[in-house]
Amino acid sequence: MFFKKNICVLILSILSFHLYSQKDSTKVKNEKVEKNLFVQEGLYKPLAPAKAAFYSAIFPGLGQIYNKKYWKAPIVWAALAIPTYYYQTNNSEYKRFRTAxxxxxxxxxxxxxLDDGSTTVSDTTLERAQKQLRENRDLSLLSGVILYVLQIVEASVNAHLLQFNTDDNLSLKPTFIMDPMLFDAPKVGLTFKYTF
Known part of the structure; x- marks a missing residue:
């Protein structure tokens, strides 16, 4: 009985020494994060997504430029120019048919x-044209508003994602492993391997 107690005390003391020898990794990480947040603001900028969204709301494409994604700004401008063009075209045609x-x-x-009193367009055609042009105009306005909101969301999300660590260790490498025993009837499976 005495021997069992001594062995238990010995094992517990060895384990306790081992536990105290480890560093607290969360404490070290938190100190680094606090240092980056308040002292140098190097990696993590908590206001960057809000700034990007604000700039995109003021002038479309400016949030993408703020995120240093310069190639996205012309895409945003073209995406917003198309519904604007169709809105103006449909609105002018609608006013033309409405006036007639x-x-x-x-x-x-x-x-x-015509001068002889005959008409080239009937009354029902004028009514249908007004209705169709009004629907097209409203659809162009709706698609323009949706694209405007989406470019604000895209700038904000991109600013969030720029703050994440993306190095080569975070990659997916698919491989195919053939089982020689099941060559005639192959099985398909998926395996994830991760290391820290």
């Missing part, structure tokens, strides 16, 4: 009425 419809309803001559 109002003049015809009031009994005046419109641009689609």
């Amino acid at each position: 419809f109002r003049l015809r309803e009031a009994g005046f001559q419109d641009e689609f009425t």
